Amino acid sequence: MTYTTRRAVGLFLTTLTGLAAFLMVGMLALILLDVIANGASHVTWTFLSQPPSDGMMGGGIFPAIVGTAALTLLMTLAVMPVGVLTAVYLHEYASPGSRLAAWVRVAVVNLAGVPSIVFGLFGLGFFILFVGRGMDRVLGYEEMHWAQPGILWASLTLAVLTLPVVIVSTEEALRAVPLDHRTASLALGATQSQTLVRVVLPGALPGILTGAVLAISRGAGEVAPILFTGAAYFLPDLPSHLNSQFMHLGYHTYVLATQSPDVEATRPLLYATVLVLLLLTFALNLVAVIIRTRTRRKAAGAH
Amino acid sequence: MDRQVVMEQGLTETLAVPRLSAAARRRQLREKVIAGIVTLVAFTGIAALVLIIVFVAKEALALFLEPEARHEASLSKMFLPQVVRQGKPPAFVWQPVSNVPKVSMIPLFIGTLKTTVVSMLVAVPVGVFGALYAAEFAPRRLRELLKPVIELLAGIPSVVLGFFALMVMATVLQDTFGLHTRLNALVAGIGLALAIVPVIFTVAEDSLTAVPRSYREASLALGATPWETAWKVVLPAAAPGILAACVLGFGRAIGETMIILMASGNAAIVSASLGDSVRSLSATIAAEMGEVVVGSPHYSILFFIGVQLFLFTFVLNMLASAWTKKVIKRLTGSAS
Numbered sequence: 001m002t003y004t005t006r007r008a009v010g011l012f013l014t015t016l017t018g019l020a021a022f023l024m025v026g027m028l029a030l031i032l033l034d035v036i037a038n039g040a041s042h043v044t045w046t047f048l049s050q051p052p053s054d055g056m057m058g059g060g061i062f063p064a065i066v067g068t069a070a071l072t073l074l075m076t077l078a079v080m081p082v083g084v085l086t087a088v089y090l091h092e093y094a095s096p097g098s099r100l101a102a103w104v105r106v107a108v109v110n111l112a113g114v115p116s117i118v119f120g121l122f123g124l125g126f127f128i129l130f131v132g133r134g135m136d137r138v139l140g141y142e143e144m145h146w147a148q149p150g151i152l153w154a155s156l157t158l159a160v161l162t163l164p165v166v167i168v169s170t171e172e173a174l175r176a177v178p179l180d181h182r183t184a185s186l187a188l189g190a191t192q193s194q195t196l197v198r199v200v201l202p203g204a205l206p207g208i209l210t211g212a213v214l215a216i217s218r219g220a221g222e223v224a225p226i227l228f229t230g231a232a233y234f235l236p237d238l239p240s241h242l243n244s245q246f247m248h249l250g251y252h253t254y255v256l257a258t259q260s261p262d263v264e265a266t267r268p269l270l271y272a273t274v275l276v277l278l279l280l281t282f283a284l285n286l287v288a289v290i291i292r293t294r295t296r297r298k299a300a301g302a303h
Numbered sequence: 304m305d306r307q308v309v310m311e312q313g314l315t316e317t318l319a320v321p322r323l324s325a326a327a328r329r330r331q332l333r334e335k336v337i338a339g340i341v342t343l344v345a346f347t348g349i350a351a352l353v354l355i356i357v358f359v360a361k362e363a364l365a366l367f368l369e370p371e372a373r374h375e376a377s378l379s380k381m382f383l384p385q386v387v388r389q390g391k392p393p394a395f396v397w398q399p400v401s402n403v404p405k406v407s408m409i410p411l412f413i414g415t416l417k418t419t420v421v422s423m424l425v426a427v428p429v430g431v432f433g434a435l436y437a438a439e440f441a442p443r444r445l446r447e448l449l450k451p452v453i454e455l456l457a458g459i460p461s462v463v464l465g466f467f468a469l470m471v472m473a474t475v476l477q478d479t480f481g482l483h484t485r486l487n488a489l490v491a492g493i494g495l496a497l498a499i500v501p502v503i504f505t506v507a508e509d510s511l512t513a514v515p516r517s518y519r520e521a522s523l524a525l526g527a528t529p530w531e532t533a534w535k536v537v538l539p540a541a542a543p544g545i546l547a548a549c550v551l552g553f554g555r556a557i558g559e560t561m562i563i564l565m566a567s568g569n570a571a572i573v574s575a576s577l578g579d580s581v582r583s584l585s586a587t588i589a590a591e592m593g594e595v596v597v598g599s600p601h602y603s604i605l606f607f608i609g610v611q612l613f614l615f616t617f618v619l620n621m622l623a624s625a626w627t628k629k630v631i632k633r634l635t636g637s638a639s
Contacts, residue, residue: 003526003528006528006531007528007530009530010528010529010530010531011530013530013534014436014440014529014530014533016432017432017433017435017436017439017440018436018440018441019432020428020429020430020432020433020436021432021433021436021437021441021449023429023433024429024430024433024452024453024456024500024501024504025449025452025453027456027497028452028455028456028459031459031463031464031467031497034467034471035463035467081344082344082347085340085341085344085345086344086345086347086348088341089341089342089344089345090345092341093338093341093342094342094345100342100345100346101345103349104345104346104348104349106624107348107349107351107352108348109620109624110352110617110620110621111348111351111352111355112620113551113554113555113558113616113617113619113620113623114352114355114558114613114616114617115557115558115559115560115585115612115613115616116461116558116559116560117558117560117585117588117589117609117612118355118359118558118609118612118613118616119355120588120589120592121359121362121588121592121605121606121609122354122355122358122359124592125358125359125361125362125606126354126355126358129362129597130358160351160355163347163348163351164348167348191330191333191334192334192337192338193333193334193337193338217458218458220460221458221459221460221461221462221463222460222461223460223461223462223560223561224461224560224561224585224589227589227592227593228592228593250460250462250463250561251462253462253463253466254462254465254466254561254564254565257465257466257469257470257565258469258564258565267470270466270470274463274466277460277462277463278459278460278463281458281459281460282455282458284458285454285455285458286455289451289454289455293451
């Protein structure tokens with residue numbers, strides 16, 4: 001084969017790889033266009049501010065929005081301290097050859113790969129049936145109080161699920177803080193913890209925020225882990241206690257899509273719900289992408 | 304690594320100062336306590352993983368301990384063909400809620416296998432080729448645009464992908480291929496591919512970009528075309544990473560729940576046809592856990608399925624991380 005034919009064959013195959021790349025972009029665009037075209041006209045103020053009515057065939061999704069927000073807020077409160085401190089241990093405190101650090105890393109990698117439905121089983125088996133029952137016994141509740149699905153258990157289950165996300169992004173952020181900052185601080189007589197709190201963590205803050213945002217976006221979209229740990233099919237009341245059940249945008253999507261008695265009638269509601277859920281997760285993801293590209297560029301400029 | 308040495312030196316030098324003031328000693332104690340707390344928190348990740356397997360396995364254990372559960376769902380009933388009706392040949396049937404519960408897991412395995420294979424057949428070529436394009440051929444600008452867009456695709460909740468497969472793709476595929484059931488293994492598999500393509504793309508792209516520039520320069524200097532360089536030099540060099548990408552995607556596909564639950568039709572049919580409805584392991588847990596009596600044999604079986612899913616993905620993850628380490632070691636080791 002001459003060089004020209006080889007080049008031509010190569011060019012053809014290169015085009016194929018380009019097509020593969022654009023197939024992915026194309027599918028994303030297709031999903032977005034479909035959801036926007038069918039859902040945009042139904043996302044009105046009434047839809048966002050009313051509970052569902054007429055046996056889920058009318059009304060809005062207000063309780064689902066509040067439920068999702070409350071769930072992810074509790075999850076964030078639980079996962080951030082643990083995730084950030086674990087990353088701090090891995091990057092700042094563990095000695096290079098540390099066995100424990102190696103084990104923690106293996107655990108984090110595997111935790112990230114556990115199927116989300118298994119997290120659901122874990123939430124049921126550990127939080128509700130073990131911790132919840134134990135609390136009921138210790139606190140002397142006669143009927144089930146903690147040993148039932150509720151927003152606290154669902155959010156803690158999601159916190160375990162999103163832990164790897166937070167650890168990985170925090171560690172990346174810590175890695176981007178230049179070593180000079182630490183040595184300068186230590187040389188001025190600051191202790192390790194003072195250096196950590198006043199120099200390293202502020203420097204890593206954008207990256208840590210990225211981790212938080214990614215965790216929230218992941219947590220807001222997961223449905224399988226909350227199926228048996230607290231999500232409610234229909235509940236016009238907002239969650240008022242840590243053990244109340246709640247409505248959720250993702251679960252609501254699932255319910256509308258699969259359990260509706262009249263598919264055509266719920267179709268607009270379904271599309272509008274999906275649009276709201278997508279906008280929420282995309283907005284969060286976009287924020288994360290923007291913060292990350294900025295800090296990466298800054299880190300690249302600093303060296 | 305250097306930083307650690309510097310910090311350790313800093314600490315030992317402080318320790319070496321004779322006769323510390325009371326304030327300094329208090330400060331040292333405080334540092335030790337803080338380091339202790341940080342180390343303690345780091346155990347959470349390990350604890351979480353251990354607790355997951357322990358508590359999921361604990362609920363499944365009744366299957367092997369309690370006589371009633373052992374009778375209803377023995378290992379042979381779960382994995383070997385059983386005579387369902389008198390006079391008929393033995394078969395694999397999943398009907399856990401009936402007068403005589405039939406709990407063969409084979410239909411569920413077949414369902415999971417079918418959807419997973421379909422999704423891998425779609426996602427591996429698209430993901431790996433896409434990564435090759437992004438890493439080797441795309442202009443820099445385009446590449447910087449492509450990566451965040453794929454990250455957005457990865458950020459779509461699986462329930463939305465399931466919804467899309469159910470509402471849009473099912474109809475399109477049924478019209479194109481003339482399938483008799485609207486929800487089937489093909490629809491679920493392609494929906495699943497949407498979820499795992501970003502995983503494969505991201506990991507494959509990372510390992511392709513980790514290949515040193517000198518490999519490409521040497522190949523081009525010897526007269527290879529850019530395609531030959533990408534296909535015969537860069538791709539083989541990154542092979543363990545690409546394999547890891549596929550294995551990670553495979554693990555994700557086995558465990559993914561919502562897409563299959565919504566788009567597969569959920570009928571536990573034993574057949575080879577991709578046009579038939581299927582029921583996967585993960586979707587079975589999601590669909591049946593809501594109505595099951597806590598502590599019943601059926602309940603234990605669902606947790607037992609969870610244990611199996613955990614073990615499958617655990618093994619796949621360990622393989623993938625071993626291979627990723629290998630590619631990094633090989634490339635950085637031979638480059639420097």
